Amino acid sequence: MKIATTRIATGFFAALLVSGAAWAAAHPAHAAPAHGEEVSMPNGVIGVSLQVGAERIGDPAVLYVAMVHPEGPAHRAGLSHGDEIATVDGTPVAGKTYEQVVRMIRGDAGTTVKLGVKGDAGTRDLAITRVASDSLPKGPMGSHGGAGK
Secondary structure, eight states: OOTTTSEOOOOOOOOOOTTHHHHHOOOHHHHEEEGGGGOOOOOOEEEEEEEEEESEEEEOOEEEEEEEOSHHHHHTOOOOOOOOEEEEETTEEETHHHHHHHHHHBBTTEEEEEEEETTEEEEEEEEEEOGGGSOOOOTTTTTTTSSSO
């Protein structure tokens, strides 16, 4: 299942899962903790950017893989652009916020997260071992097509 150009994006692309601290530093409004609470995101990532989308206005939002880092563990596990994230560690993501799902996917480097995904290859479960966010190279265009640092 590839993201069709007719889908209406109801969310935003984020590099939280790939570059973590670098993305938060560049986007301080998104890094601010809610209600004055200090929130620390784990350093372990799988190397993806996510997008919230829907077929039509009013349809339930779905969480899609927008980009997979070519050197990240998600790519090695077979996660692809357009795959729909259905579960994280057996917990359905339907009804959860984008931020809740990001916190579910991130964790300590070296630990494993299990994703239930739907895509062109059918419905499947993937076990992906997280790596430290700073271990994924940014490249000349940055990890998500922006200027590299």
